[in-house]
Amino acid sequence: MASTTDSTVYTINPDVDFAPNELCTVTLENTLITDQDVVPHQLPADYTWSFTTSVCGAAFTPIYAIQGSGATAAILGTVTTQGVVVGDFEGASPALRGYYLQDLSGDSDAATSDGIFIFNNSNDNNVALGDVVRVTGTAAEYQGQTQITATTLTQCGSGSSVTPTDVTLPFASADYLERYEGMLVRFPQLLYVTENYLLGRFGQVTLSSGGRLMQPTNQATPGAAALALQAQNDLNQIILDDNLNNQNPDPISFGQGGEPLAAGNTLRIGNSAIDIVGVMTYTWGGNSASPNAYRLRPINALGGGFPDFQEITNARPYDPVWLPARLRVASLNTLNYFNTFGTGACTLGVGGAATDCRGASNQAEFDRQWPKLVDAILATSADVIGLVELENDGYGASSAIQDLVNHLNTATAAGTYAFINADALT
Structure with missing residues (x-):
């Protein structure tokens, strides 16, 4: 020029x-x-x-448009969308085999979710938390959760953040959490462990607000009053789950103080935590015993982690309170005390049809089980003990109940413990 x-x-x-x-x-x-x-x-x-x-600047279908405001996806079939990775659960099963995307801006409509699950099968390490990615795939419903089965993935950035949406208990309705499916959420209130029965098996606990939820019939007359209280309880709880869909996880993620469960760091009913951040998923726990449900998953969530459970109001007593009495009575679940092992090796009662044994699968496992039970029984110092889940193979020298009595007497003195032969009394 x-x-x-x-x-x-x-x-x-x-x-x-x-x-x-x-x-x-x-x-x-x-x-x-x-x-x-x-x-x-x-x-x-x-x-x-x-x-x-860059393809990242091209038009795409926003996540909230795919989700819609109903119980199922508003758009099905091939879609292209873009968002921030707020939950990374990639990897082969028992991982969730995908990740959760959330729209960068949302549509400010409280009825539509801004998050969605991206299924990428067993592929691993395709994304990281905070990545902005563009996905093309097939939108559909799977087990009640909207997902996109990815066919292409484009990285559009990294290090992005998403402000979690506050959610509180109790919920307004049973389907209230549909509007948060796949989104990064936060429970700002103090939540209490109200059930830990499935913690060891599935790595999950149930949380509630306002304290522990009691059985309705402990507080209300059976019938309409108890049913009404149960309906209230159903809306005042949420499952807290780990990052896997497996049984008997090791380690178990949720203990006290943000640390895994351990013998010296158990998680008890009544322990509490506040400001839990996680992805709101709708999945199962990996088995029909833990069916499809809304689950808050804080591990591997953007800004999440291990909740800091604290023991505030109900410290665990070392021993039960002893009352003046002549006899102490205890009841224990033996968790399937079977000294017979194998498929089809047991019977339904004495002389009944053959059935699979429900306890330890071999002597090595049984040798891990019985010392724990003996220690627990001795620690009760009980005079009368009722047991459940004990093999029903009679009262002979090789029976399960005789085996347990033998171990107890070996640990104390001969003749200290004996069992009642119910058959002889009937």
Whole structure:
């Protein structure tokens, strides 16, 4: 160009002039370019550079449009969407085999979810928390949760953050959490462990607000009053689950103080935590005994982690309170005390049809089980003990009940313990 006024301006509109992922080359021809010296000098050679347009700037279907405001997806079939990774659960089963995306801005509609599950099968380490990714795949419902089965994935950024949406108990209705499915949420209130029965088997606990939830018939007359209280309890609880869908996890993620469960760090009914952040999922626990339900998953969630459970109001007593009496009575669940092992090796009662044994599968496992039970029984100092889940194989020398009595007497003194032969009394 001979002067600053002798210029040619080219205006490029990326949305019109380029296609996504298009390689573009720009060339400035040297014969058309000079400097502004008194004696102009021509550019020695053509100047060329290239760039590739990004697909991340192209139009896409927002997550909230796919989710819609109903119980199922509003858009099914092939879709392309984009969002921030707020939950990373990639990997082969028992991982959830995918990740959760959340729209960067949302639509400010409380009835539509801004999050969605992306299923990528057993692929691992495709994304990281905070990544902005663009996904194309098939939108559908799977086990009650909207998901996209990914066919293509494009990285569009990293290090993004999402402010979790506050959710509180009790819920307004049984389907209230549908509006938060797949989203990063926070429970700002103090939540209490109200059930830990499935903690060892599935790594999950149930939380409630306002304290522990008691059995309705402990507080109300059976019938309409108890049913009404049960309905209230159903809306005042949420499952807290780990990052896997497996049984008997090791380690068990949820103990006190943000640490895994251990013999010296148990998680008790009544322990509490506040400000729990996680992804609101709708999944099962990996087995029909832990069916489809809304589950808050804080591990591997953006800004989540291990909840800091504290023991505040109900410290665990070391011993039961002893009352003045002549006899102490205890009841224990032996958790299937069977000294017969194997498939089809047991019977339904004495002389009944063959059935599978429900206890330890071999002597090595049984040798781990019986010392724990003996220690527990001795620690009660009880005079009369009722047992459940004991193998029903009679009262002979090789029976399960005789085996347990033998172990108790070995640990104390001969004749200290005996059993009642119910058959002889009937």
